[in-house]
Amino acid sequence: DERTLVLVKPDGVQRGLIGEVVSRIERKGLRLVSLELKTVDRSLAEQHYAEHEGKGFYEELLSFITSAPVAAMVVEGPRAVAAFRQIAGGTDPVEKAVPGSIRGDLALETGSNIVHGSDSPESAEREIKLWFG
Ligand code: ATP
Numbered sequence: 744d745e746r747t748l749v750l751v752k753p754d755g756v757q758r759g760l761i762g763e764v765v766s767r768i769e770r771k772g773l774r775l776v777s778l779e780l781k782t783v784d785r786s787l788a789e790q791h792y793a794e795h796e797g798k799g800f801y802e803e804l805l806s807f808i809t810s811a812p813v814a815a816m817v818v819e820g821p822r823a824v825a826a827f828r829q830i831a832g833g834t835d836p837v838e839k840a841v842p843g844s845i846r847g848d849l850a851l852e853t854g855s856n857i858v859h860g861s862d863s864p865e866s867a868e869r870e871i872k873l874w875f876g
Pocket residue numbers: 800804833834853854855856858859860861862
């Protein structure tokens with residue numbers, strides 16, 4: 744089975760949505776293998792979001808992810824990467840995420856869209872190493 748890294752970002756943690764996200768992951772049939780609340784320092788944030796360096800929203804992204812604790816988890820199952828991205832919904836919670844998805848049901852803004860999920864099995868490998876060693 745495949746593994747993916749899921750983060751409940753600071754907005755989701757502050758709104759008390761960790762349980763909601765975990766519940767949707769479990770209802771989909773995916774398994775939780777690790778779960779840890781983490782305070783994110785600048786270095787971890789930069790490595791996590793390396794592909795976005797130079798973009799207009801990069802600094803905003805770093806200050807947001809380092810602003811409050813994040814719930815990091817390793818999630819496992821058949822096609823876990825794509826399966827989690829399906830239940831998360833598109834990046835823009837209004838224009839892209841469909842109702843029934845985490846973002847479609849629970850978020851309004853792209854900058855605070857509750858969750859992160861790895862975008863490929865290769866990214867997942869890299870991100871799981873980065874977050875869980
Ligand atoms: P994630 O990688 O977090 O699962 P994603 O793959 O749907 O999300 P990316 O394009 O990788 O989206 O962007 C990473 C994160 O950066 C998004 O989840 C979002 O919070 C933020 N982001 C992306 N585009 C913008 C934007 N135009 N303005 C503000 N924030 C943005």
